[in-house]
Amino acid sequence: MRRLPVRRARRTAIGATLALVGVLSLSGCSQLVDAFNNMQGDTASVPANAGATVRPSATPTETMAFNSQFTYDGSVMMTSEIADDLELRLELWAVDSKRTQEWTPARDKTFGFAVNVYDRRVDDKAVLAEKRRVYISSIQIMSQTAQTSGQVQSPFQFSADPRTLVPTDTLRSERGLLLNTYQGGLLVPEQTIRQLPADTFGMTLEFAMTITVEGTANTDTSFQQQTVYQYVPIAIFQD
Template sequence: MSSRRPTPRTLRVTVTSALLVGSLVALSGCSQVAEMFNGMQGQQPVAAVPTAAPAAAAAEMAFDSQFTYDGSVALSSDVADDLELRLDVWAQNPKRTQEWTPAAEKTFGFAVNVHDLRVDEKAVLAQKRRVFISSISITSQTAQTSGQIQAPFQFSADPRSLVPTDTIRSDRGLLLNSFQGGLYVPETVIHGLPADTYGMTLEFAMTVWVEGNANDDASFSQQTVYQYLPVAIFSDAQAAAAQPTPTPTP
């Protein structure tokens, strides 16, 4: 089994969530999927705890995050020549990422899909190199003004348990190819963080089976793909200062 770490080309700003969802397999019962996903998190929510670090110290710390700047990102990895695995992540609630504070509930959605660039996007499945995802895990690491590091958000699951039973699958996992499949999780929640948190990095680890030649069951090989998502966290004062000024009523 091989592992692929992200290359410098992995981070690109995504299109709007509306276009993203339109390209994914249509799923029903999104609220049930979200409840299942959140219920399977491997660790109880971490309550926001006080810290000796002053609020001013957190306000001075910067945490670079394209996700925070734009509210969504597309992260991609090449799993074979001209075969791209794509992870899209977007802020769900609050959608204004400057309102993501340690104590707030922070909800995001994500989707995993694959694109075979050797054929047309609308080509039939038999013409594409198939990719199945057999497991996905998410771990976290905080950046805190106190210098401490914690892992408040953790999750691991078989993707087949997160989607309706009529989604295309096999013993290798859930099919990811565009128009024929994909993993779509509409929302999951990051609960309370330590009060001096000014950033957090999420690591996505996805085990996939990749077909070497289209329509060739004997050509599959397994690998693990990693993607890293930095997320900025703001103090209550920063979040309040970022609120839009209401327009005075004449």
Template sequence: MTSSAVRTTTARENTTMSVPAARPSRRPSRRPSRRPSRRLRTLTASLALVLAGSLSGCSLLDEIGGPDAVEAEKPTAAATEAAYNSQFTRDGTFQSHVKIDGMDFVYTLWPTKSTPRTNEWYPKGNKFFSFTFQVYDLNQKLRDPFRTKRKAYLGNIKVTSRTITTEGGRTQHPYKLDAEAWRITFDPEAVKHPVHGMLITSPKGSFEIRNQKIGPVSDDTRGIELTFIADVHFESSPGSGRFIAEKVKQTVPIAIFESDTPTQVAKIPINAN
């Protein structure tokens, strides 16, 4: 409740009366009236109405926690997400750009149709996601001929995970991946280099893997961190045959919400995206 202070300023009027010089006299000062002015009465009445309305909205019982006190709401999904910030959870997708020597390496993750609502990812039950990894040569325009762009190849792709808990519980690792990219990518005929792996330069190449399962975790889990490490080789200049080796790393936070209900998993075709 808020209150307003009203400050009233009264102007003093000096009145000079002309009288004969030989008979000076002073008129007795008029005694101030104790009756409040109409304006003051109006302001007082308005303040009384405001005060009455405020008291009707919040009783003294509410102030001291009496029998009618309102119980505090339980933390919402938004509050949990705020405590563990996650672009993946908030937007329903995650994309990062790792720039190395004019090459833009792009990780993109999203939940699959089996568990599409990221604000309903709970500790119990499985949760599913897909992701892609590809690279753009920023030294060339997007529509330039492919032969003018530096080729990049992906060898091994590794993903580890760890849980973030509220009660200091044991760290778990509900998801892991460690494989040669060309063996597991969605494209069964990926373009390969004899030594460095599969082509990932856009638009001719891209690594993609679908319906990856994150397993159940402890009830006090409020977040999962996925860490991606890609072994890549890319040309120093188009068609040079000389390659630069790099490890492209990206960590992706995912929020997990408190619930006794397992994450609901819908049945989808094995090749659904």
């Protein structure tokens, strides 16, 4: 490709620039500055933060005013080690609305929960005599609000003997409702949290479960009672 003489090249560049100025002068100074910046776009530049570590975008739980895995997923499972290789499981899930970002102070908020037990020493299909039995005799749920005013209230409360919440043919004794059976432990399909203070942005449910645990499988003299606590934070959004 034939190169233009230096003087001619300069005259061509100046003429193009003047023509551009003439056009842009009709549309304002700010566009003129942008045009000159664009003309220099072919020049390589190094970002000011080159070499810095780039953080990933914030997750929904990080940007949430009240951090809640239950709100993020619509459900949560929490476990408690009640003996060596013996695990109590509390599961909680949204029922109405299943879209937890619709959980606001004014509307009803319905959830379901289940309590089960898992003995890791034996196979799931093992007969009951080979498993360490676990009975639940009481379950209580208390609540505590988080409010922009700084006030704390307990608008939701629940207390029951689990034996009254399931069909009468479910295995039970004076120790309570038997959890580790094929019938599925304790299932409470619906509980409703009703109106909350208008400035509520979160609440925490505290579960207190009184259980009796068998120390050695098929040994009636080895039972001991304990109370297990679990806490479930729930975000509340404004209407």
